[in-house]
Amino acid sequence: MAATGDIVLEVKDLTTHFHLDEGILKAVDGVDLTIKRGKTLGIVGESGCGKSVTSQALLRIVPKPGKVEGQILLNRKKDRDQAKVTDLVKLDALGKEIRDIRGGEIAMIFQEPMKAFSPIHTIGNQIMEAILLHSTDNEEKAREIAIQTLKSVGMSNVEQRMNEYPHQLSGGMRQRAMIAMALSCKPSILIADEPTTALDVTVQAQVLYLINELKAQNDMSVVFITHDLGVIAEMSDDVAVMYLGKVVEYTDVDTLFHGAQHPYTKALLNSIPAINKENQRLESIEGTVPFPMNLPKGCGFYSRCKHAVDGVCNKEDIPLIKVKEGHRVRCVLAETNLE
Numbered sequence: 001m002a003a004t005g006d007i008v009l010e011v012k013d014l015t016t017h018f019h020l021d022e023g024i025l026k027a028v029d030g031v032d033l034t035i036k037r038g039k040t041l042g043i044v045g046e047s048g049c050g051k052s053v054t055s056q057a058l059l060r061i062v063p064k065p066g067k068v069e070g071q072i073l074l075n076r077k078k079d080r081d082q083a084k085v086t087d088l089v090k091l092d093a094l095g096k097e098i099r100d101i102r103g104g105e106i107a108m109i110f111q112e113p114m115k116a117f118s119p120i121h122t123i124g125n126q127i128m129e130a131i132l133l134h135s136t137d138n139e140e141k142a143r144e145i146a147i148q149t150l151k152s153v154g155m156s157n158v159e160q161r162m163n164e165y166p167h168q169l170s171g172g173m174r175q176r177a178m179i180a181m182a183l184s185c186k187p188s189i190l191i192a193d194e195p196t197t198a199l200d201v202t203v204q205a206q207v208l209y210l211i212n213e214l215k216a217q218n219d220m221s222v223v224f225i226t227h228d229l230g231v232i233a234e235m236s237d238d239v240a241v242m243y244l245g246k247v248v249e250y251t252d253v254d255t256l257f258h259g260a261q262h263p264y265t266k267a268l269l270n271s272i273p274a275i276n277k278e279n280q281r282l283e284s285i286e287g288t289v290p291f292p293m294n295l296p297k298g299c300g301f302y303s304r305c306k307h308a309v310d311g312v313c314n315k316e317d318i319p320l321i322k323v324k325e326g327h328r329v330r331c332v333l334a335e336t337n338l339e
C-alpha cells in the first residue's frame with residue numbers, strides 16, 4: 001500500500017548495514033513500519049537494538065560506512081491530496097530534496113539539546129535560521145513565527161529568550177527551545193529520540209505532555225524512541241518492539257500491555273515496576289543483547305529466551321507473523337487467532 005491518506009510514511013524492508021573490516025554489522029535488518037497521520041508510533045527496545053539507526057535512516061543521516069536499503073515512502077506535504085510518495089532511500093543523501101524534507105517535513109529532537117543548537121548563536125537566531133531555510137525568506141515574518149512557536153511550547157519571557165544563548169537556559173527550557181525549533185517549520189513527522197531521558201521526572205512529564213498537546217494541535221505524527229515502556233504507555237498509539245535490528249512485535253499500545261506474545265516483550269514488561277502490586281519481584285532480562293555481527297541463524301532472542309526450543313528456534317530465521325488483525329509477532333511459539 002502506498003503512503004497516502006491516513007498514512008504519512010511507510011517503511012518497507014529497511015536495512016542499514018555497516019560494512020566494517022571485522023564483518024557486516026546489521027544495525028537495522030529488514031524493518032517495516034507504518035506512520036499514521038496524527039498518531040504516535042513508539043519504538044522500544046534495549047540499548048543497541050537499532051532504534052537510533054532506524055531514525056537516522058529515516059532522515060538519511062546514517063554516518064559512513066552505513067548503507068541504507070529498502071523503501072522509505074513519504075507522502076510529502078505538497079502531495080497530500082494525491083496518491084504520490086517519494087522514496088527517501090532513492091534520494092541523494094546530500095541533495096536539495098532531502099535537505100528540504102529534513103526539518104521541513106521530518107524534524108527530530110534528541111536527548112541532548114546541545115546537539116541541535118550551536119553554542120555560539122542565540123536561540124532566536126537559530127530558530128529563525130531554520131524558518132528562513134524552509135518556510136519564508138522574510139526576516140520579520142521568520143521572527144514572528146519563532147516568537148509564536150516559542151510561546152506555543154510554554155517558554156516564558158520569549159522576547160528575552162530569543163536573545164539568549166543555549167547555555168543560559170535550564171535543561172527543561174533548552175528542551176522546549178529544541179522542540180520549538182523542530183516545530184517551527186510545521187513538520188508532518190516529529191522523531192523524538194529519548195528526548196526526556198536526561199530530565200528529572202517532573203520536567204519529563206511536562207515535556208511529554210507538551211509533545212502530546214502539540215501533536216494534537218498540529219495534526220502531526222510522532223515517532224517516539226525510548227527504552228522506557230512507561231513512556232511508551234503514555235505516548236504511543238502503536239508500538240514496534242525492536243531486538244537486534246528487527247521488529248519482534250508490532251501492535252497497538254493496548255494489545256502490547258494486555259496481550260503481548262513475544263517472550264522479549266513479556267520480559268520487558270516484567271521488568272517495569274507497578275505501583276499496584278505488592279512485594280512484586282522485578283525480573284531483569286538475563287544476559288545481554290548479542291553484538292549484531294556474524295549472528296547464528298534463528299531467533300535473535302534465542303540465547304536469552306526462557307521458552308527457546310533447541311532445533312526449532314535456532315534453525316531458521318523467524319518471520320514476523322500476523323497473529324491477529326493489527327498484531328504481528330516474530331516467534332514460533334506465538335498463538336495465532338485470526339478470524
Ligand SMILES: Nc1ncnc2c1ncn2[C@@H]1O[C@H](COP(=O)(O)OP(=O)(O)OP(=O)(O)O)[C@@H](O)[C@H]1O
Nearest residue numbers: 018025027046047048049050051052053054063292
Ligand atoms: N556509526 C556507526 N558505525 C558502526 N556501528 C554503529 C554506528 N551507529 C550504531 N552502530 C551500531 O548499530 C547497532 C544499533 O545501534 P543504535 O544506536 O541504533 O541502537 P539503539 O537501540 O538506539 O541504542 P541506544 O538506546 O543505546 O541509543 C549497535 O550495535 C551500534 O553499535
